[in-house]
Amino acid sequence: MRKLLGLFALLICAPALAHGPTPIKVDESIVIAADPKAVWAVAGKFDGLANWHPDVQSVAAKGGDAAGAEREITLKKGGVLKEGLDEYDASAFKLAWRMSDPNLDALPVSSYTVTFTIEPASAGGSLVKWYGRLYRGDTSNEPPENLNDDAARTAMASYLRDGLQGLKKKVEGK
Numbered sequence: 384m385r386k387l388l389g390l391f392a393l394l395i396c397a398p399a400l401a402h403g404p405t406p407i408k409v410d411e412s413i414v415i416a417a418d419p420k421a422v423w424a425v426a427g428k429f430d431g432l433a434n435w436h437p438d439v440q441s442v443a444a445k446g447g448d449a450a451g452a453e454r455e456i457t458l459k460k461g462g463v464l465k466e467g468l469d470e471y472d473a474s475a476f477k478l479a480w481r482m483s484d485p486n487l488d489a490l491p492v493s494s495y496t497v498t499f500t501i502e503p504a505s506a507g508g509s510l511v512k513w514y515g516r517l518y519r520g521d522t523s524n525e526p527p528e529n530l531n532d533d534a535a536r537t538a539m540a541s542y543l544r545d546g547l548q549g550l551k552k553k554v555e556g557k
Contacts, residue, residue: 404522407532409539410514413547417554419501419509423476425554426499426511429468430454437549438542448473453483462489469496476501490542491520491534497543511550513543 415422425435429452430444440459446452452468463486470479481496495517504510517539520530528534551557 404518404526404532406516406518407536407539408514408516409536409543410512411540411543411547412510412512413551414504414506414508414510415551415554416508419476419503422501422509422511422550422554423473426501426550427473427476427478429471429478429480432456432546435550435553436546438545458489460489462486464489470498485520487520487530491530491538493518493520493522495539511547513547515539515543 425431429446429448430442432454433439433442433456438458438460440457442454442456444452444454446468448468448471450468450470452471454466454468456464456466458464464482465484465486466480467483468478468480470477472478477498477500479496479498482492482494485493487493495515497513497515500512502510502512517535519526519532519535521527526532
């Protein structure tokens with residue numbers, strides 16, 4: 384009977400032991416003292432990230448602003464991020480894209496999708512939201528500290544926050 388109970392316990396617990404990573408959610412936003420159209424004029428081009436994101440050295444893109452467009456972002460700290468555009472809606476001030484090829488040296492994330500939106504802020508100006516869903520760099524059950532959930536969340540939140548601060552500075556001229 385003991386062996387049977389042990390086998391039963393193993394069968395019940397085994398799925399939990401083989402769980403793996405869960406999606407990580409990162410949401411950042413900022414209010415910019417400008418009309419949404421003015422903010423979109425600066426941030427609304429898939430190939431224009433280097434014009435306002437302080438962590439980005441350059442962007443090489445192909446495909447314009449059509450779904451399926453691709454870009455390679457060279458970061459100032461080193462490394463390249465490869466991304467593909469999923470959605471571009473100028474009338475709604477919205478862009479959505481995903482990582483197409485992980486580079487763990489550039490960002491400790493194995494995959495991500497992000498959405499960037501601009502809407503009127505309740506107190507005037509624009510509310511810019513940049514949010515993403517991602518997976519840590521090492522998707523095994525016991526990732527090293529530099530590729531775990533906390534490292535992925537921290538790195539992505541910092542990247543999004545830096546970008547929003549850079550956009551605010553660029554648009555407001557401060």
